[in-house]
Amino acid sequence: MKKYDVVAITGEYTNAQGETKKRYMNCGVILKTDKGFSLKLEAIPTGSDGWFQLYEPKERDQPRQQPQQQAPVADFEDTELPF
Numbered sequence: 001m002k003k004y005d006v007v008a009i010t011g012e013y014t015n016a017q018g019e020t021k022k023r024y025m026n027c028g029v030i031l032k033t034d035k036g037f038s039l040k041l042e043a044i045p046t047g048s049d050g051w052f053q054l055y056e057p058k059e060r061d062q063p064r065q066q067p068q069q070q071a072p073v074a075d076f077e078d079t080e081l082p083f
Helices: none
Strands: 002-014 020-033 036-041 053-055
Touching: 002 036
Parallel strands: none
Antiparallel strands: 002 020, 002 053, 020 036
């Protein structure tokens, strides 16, 4: 069972209101097993100082958005390429 998200601060940015915000990267999870806790790291940011924060997973109330369909690609013969 997933207990915590493992998150690193990777930098800062300025939003449209001029506020400085931190940029976060989800790097893995902490799992609760019948033998204790397990850490699964999936990424370590370059330049990391080695500090990670643990956050309880957020409930996902909204279903994931479906990716937008891409425009169809024209089917050209090798001799008909427009460039």
